[in-house]
Ligand code: C2E
Ligand code: CA
């Protein structure tokens with residue numbers, strides 16, 4: 037989102053009159069991209085910390101722009117959240133991920149669950165549950181193979197409706213994980229009240245655990261606490277063997293990061309071995 041040129045990408049982050057123009061421009065571009073099928077999903081494996089076995093994959097959206105090439109979600113998701121277009125885009129991602137992983141599972145011996153990132157705006161929409169049901173039904177993916185990743189920001193307007201929705205989802209067999217745990221503003225008591233089975237520790241913690249004692253204490257604390265609440269912990273953004281070893285030593289359950297695999301297209305995912313011991 038920093039490119040200059042005729043369309044001045046950088047305007048989007050600016051304020052004032054220009055940013056109004058920009059959101060109109062971006063709204064159109066995103067709308068067209070959805071219609072023209074310019075979005076695509078990559079999948080990143082999540083591995084068992086001890087065995088390196090692939091346990092699930094996370095779907096991550098990319099915008100395959102005809103002129104600008106692959107645009108990463110960091111450059112358009114925040115904007116799509118501003119314009120509200122994250123809702124139709126998120127719906128597309130949900131349906132596409134279910135469809136692709138159902139197809140992959142049908143053609144292989146390996147049965148992989150897929151995790152889909154859900155924006156708070158999308159999660160808190162009245163018809164979200166219907167959208168999830170539709171995606172599962174249209175794809176044939178069993179509910180237990182779908183996991184939704186939400187961040188602590190879903191709690192900003194109060195916890196009760198969120199807890200109710202998570203209860204309904206989990207009664208259908210759909211699991212909900214807390215993404216980017218520890219980066220938001222919510223209190224620890226939320227974790228106690230949320231019917232969730234998994235927390236994902238943000239990369240900003242992981243890449244500091246080896247050098248910062250206080251960060252290490254938070255990481256260890258979250259892992260221990262989550263285990264006492266019968267939750268599993270995923271460490272995101274593992275890049276080095278030292279980071280891997282450190283998290284294994286701290287009893288982290290699952291690992292995700294470039295050390296094992298970058299997010300890859302479905303065809304590449306299909307060819308990955310069952311175990312990714314780390315490069
Ligand atoms: P996230 O959900 O925390 O996803 C993890 C991000 O970390 C991904 O970036 C992934 O490619 C990156 N990553 C994984 N391992 C490593 C590593 O070892 N090192 C480094 N440096 N990075 C690593 P990506 O794909 O660019 O996605 C960025 C964010 O965009 C995601 O963060 C998520 O918040 C959002 N996003 C992506 N796809 C979707 C989507 O379909 N819907 C919604 N609502 N948000 C999405
Ligand atoms: Ca995520």
Ligand code: CA
Nearest residue numbers: 215216236272
């Ligand atoms: Ca995350």
Ligand code: CA
Nearest residue numbers: 215216238239
């Ligand atoms: Ca993140």
